[in-house]
Amino acid sequence: xxxxxxxxxxxxxxxxxxxxxxxxxxxxxxxxxxxxxxxxxxxxxxxxxxxxxxxxxxxxxxxxxxxxxxxxxxxxxxxxxxxxxxxxxxxxxxxxxxxxxxxxxxxxxxxxxxxxxxxxxxxxxxxxxxxxxxxxxxxxxxxxxxxxxxxxxxxxxxxxxxxxxxxxxxxxxxxxxxxxxxxxxxxxxxxxxxxxxxxxxxxxxxxxxxxxxxxxxxxxxxxxxxxxxxxxxxxxxxxxxxxxxxxxxxxxxxxxxxxxxxxxxxxxxxxxxxxxxxxxxxxxxxxxx
Ligand code: NAD
Numbered sequence: 001x002x003x004x005x006x007x008x009x010x011x012x013x014x015x016x017x018x019x020x021x022x023x024x025x026x027x028x029x030x031x032x033x034x035x036x037x038x039x040x041x042x043x044x045x046x047x048x049x050x051x052x053x054x055x056x057x058x059x060x061x062x063x064x065x066x067x068x069x070x071x072x073x074x075x076x077x078x079x080x081x082x083x084x085x086x087x088x089x090x091x092x093x094x095x096x097x098x099x100x101x102x103x104x105x106x107x108x109x110x111x112x113x114x115x116x117x118x119x120x121x122x123x124x125x126x127x128x129x130x131x132x133x134x135x136x137x138x139x140x141x142x143x144x145x146x147x148x149x150x151x152x153x154x155x156x157x158x159x160x161x162x163x164x165x166x167x168x169x170x171x172x173x174x175x176x177x178x179x180x181x182x183x184x185x186x187x188x189x190x191x192x193x194x195x196x197x198x199x200x201x202x203x204x205x206x207x208x209x210x211x212x213x214x215x216x217x218x219x220x221x222x223x224x225x226x227x228x229x230x231x232x233x234x235x236x237x238x239x240x241x242x243x244x245x246x247x248x249x250x251x252x253x254x255x256x257x258x259x260x261x262x263x264x265x266x267x268x269x270x271x272x273x274x275x276x277x278x279x280x281x282x283x284x285x286x287x288x289x
Contacts, residue, residue: 001024001025001057001058001059001147002024002025002027002056002057002058002059003019003024003025003026003027003057003058003059003060003061003147004026004027004029004047004050004053004054004057004059004060004061004082005019005026005027005028005029005039005044005060005061005062005063006029006030006050006053006060006061006062006063006064006073006078007030007062007063007064007065007092008028008029008030008032008035008036008038008039008044008063009030009032009035009063009065010122010125011063011091011118011121011122011125012030012035012062012063012091012125013035013038013039013042013125014122014125014126014127014128015061015063015091015125015130015151016028016039016042016044016061017039017042017043017044017126018128018150018151019061019147019150019151020042020043020044021043021128021150022150024147024150025045026039026043026044026045027044027045027047027053027054027057028040028044028045028046028047028053029046029047029049029050029053050073050077050078050081051077051081054077054078054081054082054086055081055082055083056083057082057083057086058085058086058087059086059087059088059089059147060078060082060086060087060088060089061089061090061091061147062074062088062089062090062091062092063091063092064090064092064094065092066092066094066243067092067094067095067097067098067099068098069092070090070092070094070098070099070102071098071101071102071105074088074090074102074105074106075102075105078106079105079106079109079111080109082111084109084110084111086111087111087112087113087114087140087143087144087147088106088111088112088113088114089113089114089116089144089147089148090102090113090114090115090116091116091117091118091132091148092117093117093118093165093168093169093243093244093247094115094117094165094247095165095247095250095251096162096165096166096169096247096251096254097162097254099115099135099161099162099164099165100161100162103115103136103161103162104161112136112137112139112140112143113136113140113161114134114135114136114140114141114144114161114164115134115135115136115161115162115163115164115165116132116133116134116135116144116148116164117132117133117164117165117167117168118130118131118132118133118152118168119131119133119168119171120152121235121236124152125151128150128151128152128153129152129153130151130152130153131152131153131154131155131156132148132151132152132154132155132156132164133156133158133163133164133167133168133171134148134155134156134157134158134163134164135158135159135160135161135162135163135164135165135166135167136157136160136161136164137160138157141157165247166251168244169244169247169248169251170248172241172244172245172248173244173245173248173259173262173265174262175211175212175241176241176244176245176262176265176266176269176282177261177262177264177265178210178211178212179212179216179218179265179282179283179285180264180265180268180285181210181212182210182212182213182217182218183218183283183285183286183289184289185199185203185208185213186199186218186219186222186286187286187289196219196222197221197222200213200217200219200222200223204223212283216235216283217283218283218284218285218286219286226283227281227283227284228281228283228284228286232280232281232283232284232287233280233281234281235281235282235283236281236282237278237279237280237281237282238269238272238273238277238278238279238280238281238282238284238285239273239278239279240282241269241282242266242269242270242273242278245262245265245266245269246266248262248266249262249263249266268285268288269282269285271288272284272285272288
């Protein structure tokens with residue numbers, strides 16, 4: 001297939017490379033020359049003008065920073081410029097309302113579109129082991145599936161348009177809150193004189209067990225190797241966790257859903273980010289407790 005890929009940053013760079021590896025011809029577009037150069041080194045065909053890049057493709061995939069940029073890119077340079085037969089797939093993490101809005105715009109222009117945000121960070125994007133949560137019709141999901149499968153280990157249909165974004169922010173709100181709770185439990189255990197490895201051995205087999213503890217333990221030297229073992233470098237940046245928590249809070253407000261734990265996690269991550277820790281892995285929040 002001929003696929004246009006827009007947004008070749010930390011995530012998009014590896015994803016586009018995996019589409020090339022799967023045998024697709026990938027038209028690359030990014031505002032940053034360094035991102036474009038890397039895409040060329042990975043076998044993509046560069047385009048200086050996005051409208052030229054999408055002109056004759058079978059699909060458009062985007063991996064962009066936020067909803068405002070996604071709306072601007074699709075309404076300005078994709079809709080009306082790509083062939084109407086092309087399937088549009090936005091993999092960025094954006095607010096549910098913007099995702100639905102862009103899909104409505106695309107549909108009005110005669111296109112089919114899915115929202116397909118990912119779980120998994122830069123390493124998973126490079127390795128082609130992302131999990132995609134997809135919002136769109138059954139038929140559009142079926143068409144999107146093989147394209148996304150070339151970049152991931154799991155492709156799951158979440159529901160209608162916007163459902164992919166909804167699933168993503170609910171999952172990450174749970175992750176943010178569970179990480180803070182996991183950190184608190186370890187710090188309290190320490191104050192109570194427990195050996196932290198012993199507490200891990202007990203809690204990881206008891207009812208407090210969760211992913212933040214057993215797959216991403218925030219305590220150095222306990223559990224599997226995690227960013228905590230590398231002074232909280234790499235992993236999932238605090239700034240990105242905060243972005244997802246803010247999206248979750250906005251969605252909760254729109255939906256009238258009470259989310260007291262998510263709200264508290266958002267406050268704690270906002271303070272940690274404001275103190276200059278946006279680039280650290282989100283498990284580093286344990287340092288504040
Ligand atoms: P990034 O900033 O590294 O990449 C974004 C790219 O988009 C940049 O190369 C930038 O130049 C380009 N860009 C911005 N505006 C553009 C425009 N108008 N036209 C073309 N290109 C444009 O960000 P990232 O870490 O790759 O994240 C991308 C998306 O993936 C975000 O929505 C993020 O929330 C989501 N995400 C990131 C991670 C992660 O661990 N980094 C994990 C899951 C989801």
